[in-house]
Amino acid sequence: MLLEQINRPEDLKRLSLTELETLAGEIRQFLIEKLSVTGGHLSSNLGVVELTIALHTLFHSPYDKLLFDVGHQAYVHKILTGRKDKFDTLRKYKGLCGFIKRSESEHDVWEAGHSSTSLSAAMGMAMARDLKGEHNKVVAIIGDGAITGGMALEAMNHIGHEKKNIMVILNDNEMSIAPNVGAIHNYLSKIRSDRHYLKAKEEVEHLLKKIPAIGGTLAKTAEKLKDSLKYFVLNGVWFEELGFTYIGPVDGHNLPVLLDTLKQAEKVNGPVLVHVVTTKGKGYTPAEQDSHSWHGPGPYKIESGQVLKSVGPPMYTEVFGNTLIELAEKDSRIVAVTPAMPGGSGLLKFAKHFPDRMIDVGIAEQHAATLCAGLASEGLKPVFAVYSTFLQRAYDQVVHDICRPKLNVTFAIDRAGFVGPDGETHQGVYDISFMRTLPNMVLMMPKDEKELRNMMQTALEYEEGPIAYRYPRSSGTGSSLDETPTAIPIGTWETLREGDYAAVLAAGPMVQVAEDAAEQLAKEGIHLRVVNARFIKPLDEAYLLQLASESIPIITMEEGAIQGGFGSAVMEFYAEKAIIGLHVHVMGIPDYFVEHGSVKEQREEVGLTALSLIAEVKKLVPRKRQRA
Numbered sequence: 001m002l003l004e005q006i007n008r009p010e011d012l013k014r015l016s017l018t019e020l021e022t023l024a025g026e027i028r029q030f031l032i033e034k035l036s037v038t039g040g041h042l043s044s045n046l047g048v049v050e051l052t053i054a055l056h057t058l059f060h061s062p063y064d065k066l067l068f069d070v071g072h073q074a075y076v077h078k079i080l081t082g083r084k085d086k087f088d089t090l091r092k093y094k095g096l097c098g099f100i101k102r103s104e105s106e107h108d109v110w111e112a113g114h115s116s117t118s119l120s121a122a123m124g125m126a127m128a129r130d131l132k133g134e135h136n137k138v139v140a141i142i143g144d145g146a147i148t149g150g151m152a153l154e155a156m157n158h159i160g161h162e163k164k165n166i167m168v169i170l171n172d173n174e175m176s177i178a179p180n181v182g183a184i185h186n187y188l189s190k191i192r193s194d195r196h197y198l199k200a201k202e203e204v205e206h207l208l209k210k211i212p213a214i215g216g217t218l219a220k221t222a223e224k225l226k227d228s229l230k231y232f233v234l235n236g237v238w239f240e241e242l243g244f245t246y247i248g249p250v251d252g253h254n255l256p257v258l259l260d261t262l263k264q265a266e267k268v269n270g271p272v273l274v275h276v277v278t279t280k281g282k283g284y285t286p287a288e289q290d291s292h293s294w295h296g297p298g299p300y301k302i303e304s305g306q307v308l309k310s311v312g313p314p315m316y317t318e319v320f321g322n323t324l325i326e327l328a329e330k331d332s333r334i335v336a337v338t339p340a341m342p343g344g345s346g347l348l349k350f351a352k353h354f355p356d357r358m359i360d361v362g363i364a365e366q367h368a369a370t371l372c373a374g375l376a377s378e379g380l381k382p383v384f385a386v387y388s389t390f391l392q393r394a395y396d397q398v399v400h401d402i403c404r405p406k407l408n409v410t411f412a413i414d415r416a417g418f419v420g421p422d423g424e425t426h427q428g429v430y431d432i433s434f435m436r437t438l439p440n441m442v443l444m445m446p447k448d449e450k451e452l453r454n455m456m457q458t459a460l461e462y463e464e465g466p467i468a469y470r471y472p473r474s475s476g477t478g479s480s481l482d483e484t485p486t487a488i489p490i491g492t493w494e495t496l497r498e499g500d501y502a503a504v505l506a507a508g509p510m511v512q513v514a515e516d517a518a519e520q521l522a523k524e525g526i527h528l529r530v531v532n533a534r535f536i537k538p539l540d541e542a543y544l545l546q547l548a549s550e551s552i553p554i555i556t557m558e559e560g561a562i563q564g565g566f567g568s569a570v571m572e573f574y575a576e577k578a579i580i581g582l583h584v585h586v587m588g589i590p591d592y593f594v595e596h597g598s599v600k601e602q603r604e605e606v607g608l609t610a611l612s613l614i615a616e617v618k619k620l621v622p623r624k625r626q627r628a
């Protein structure tokens with residue numbers, strides 16, 4: 001096996017072309033086998049095997065900088081840079097990260113996870129290189145999805161103007177996670193099919209040569225026609241106009257062509273964009289046929305292509321998608337907006353029911369947010385379906401375009417809390433802090449899927465301004481889904497369990513954790529009050545004042561950053577009311593980024609478990625029983 005001989009990129013340089021092609025086959029088989037056990041981003045990586053081999057054959061990483069946009073397609077890069085033996089730990093706790101990670105290797109020069117950042121970083125590295133008088137290459141590998149992200153366009157605007165020596169490899173497989181969308185995607189499709197246009201161009205030129213030269217007019221017209229045809233069919237004219245030398249499209253699975261093209265591109269002075277056409281899922285039929293489903297599968301059976309499904313209650317995402325259909329059938333104002341995550345956000349069925357009311361804007365969270373503002377300003381009920389982590393990219397739009405004008409946008413924040421294997425770049429743990437601090441915002445979190453449905457109804461009936469509900473990347477608790485969703489009075493919490501030893505104010509999935517702890521403690525005669533703090537904003541102030549009047553110790557629990565989170569809000573409330581001497585202990589995520597692993601492992605790492613809660617309760621000094 002050639003793969004066994006490859007422990008660092010230099011090892012590639014001694015292989016013949018045929019051996020490189022053999023290696024590509026071995027790497028493909030390696031990926032298919034390893035990921036059948038670990039799961040991971042299969043189809044994107046299968047699509048960049050030859051491209052990554054070519055890059056590491058030609059360039060000298062880490063002296064030359066290879067930046068992978070998003071970084072989900074960097075498994076081949078990791079295999080070629082000495083980490084193939086770690087693939088059994090891919091995305092596991094303390095194992096190999098599923099994205100580029102500087103602490104893993106000197107070859108990992110740019111970390112990501114969120115898309116469309118590589119061109120900005122590449123420009124920074126190129127400007128630093130030139131200021132330092134160095135001469136390394138800077139190469140950004142960006143997909144046809146990621147290049148539609150706003151940041152990428154901002155960077156192209158800058159790069160094309162400054163004419164820095166940067167190579168951009170556009171890996172065009174016609175797919176984002178779902179089929180790619182947008183005008184740039186359409187433009188790339190035209191270029192991809194350009195080989196036909198080019199044939200037509202040759203025919204036109206041939207024809208023009210045949211016409212006998214009659215005076216200046218015909219010849220001049222012919223010249224103009226040829227020039228306009230050139231403009232029409234010239235590949236990459238948009239990139240050229242932006243200041244890039246455009247080369248392509250080239251077959252991204254043909255190693256000789258890739259190597260030759262990259263050698264040519266390397267000689268170009270100034271920014272160069274190499275348009276590489278690949279097949280997402282290349283080499284594994286199920287993934288080639290349905291690269292959307294195979295973008296990030298769990299473990300699967302190689303032969304049958306059957307992905308192992310978890311049994312049990314439906315995911316919150318599925319409950320959201322189905323309930324939105326139910327509500328949209330009754331209320332035609334509802335419009336769903338997703339930034340390139342129709343599948344992940346549970347909107348594929350909704351799109352089938354309401355094709356005109358499901359808007360996929362591509363990787364464009366900022367645009368999606370303000371689009372929702374526009375929709376709301378015209379009396380529609382936009383539901384912005386977005387992962388917590390990706391909502392971060394639209395923070396100013398949430399503040400400036402939605403909260404300030406009090407527009408009635410609904411935020412369906414999915415992947416709220418720990419997300420598990422995607423790790424630190426994808427944890428949905430900051431939206432409590434950055435949403436609850438905004439004026440006019442209402443922020444809810446359900447304890448189970450039945451309450452999620454009620455919150456969706458609450459949001460539908462709420463007309464006063466922005467309102468958000470957040471739910472985890474997990475299956476529900478198995479609560480009933482039969483009841484008609486009914487609105488919850490804004491700002492009201494719910495006592496789930498009586499107790500006078502201490503009161504736990506729990507948000508979302510922490511309610512179950514608190515219930516489990518209370519069950520344990522009750523066996524020891526310690527009665528914990530469990531409160532479903534289902535409104536993070538506004539707080540249930542009457543409830544908080546009641547707790548203060550009882551001087552009962554309070555513990556808050558949230559799967560979110562402690563800094564600025566729900567517990568902070570409770571402490572701020574008491575401080576504002578000048579209520580002192582209360583015991584308020586905040587349980588949440590400490591001030592650091594929690595890496596990949598399972599959600600269970602991540603909770604254990606930060607102490608968001610029933611055991612940790614029991615320990616906290618037992619630290620409390622038993623209060624003197626209050627006289628009745």
Ligand SMILES: Cc1ncc(C[n+]2csc(CCOP(=O)(O)OP(=O)(O)O)c2C)c(N)n1
Pocket residue numbers: 044047070072073113114115142143144145146147171173175176177280339340341363365390393
């Ligand atoms: C800001 C942001 N929004 C959404 C995502 C989710 N996401 C991850 S990969 C991906 C599609 C990227 O498509 P492309 O760049 O073409 O890469 P491919 O998987 O096709 O190789 C998306 C939308 C993300 N990582 N970052």
Ligand SMILES: CC(=O)[C@@H](O)[C@H](O)COP(=O)(O)O
Pocket residue numbers: 070072113114177295296344415419422426473
């Ligand atoms: C790389 C990326 O950002 C997406 O593929 C993300 O990993 C999807 O997350 P889910 O698996 O939670 O849908």
Ligand SMILES: [Mg+2]
Pocket residue numbers: 143144145171172173174175176
């Ligand atoms: Mg793509």
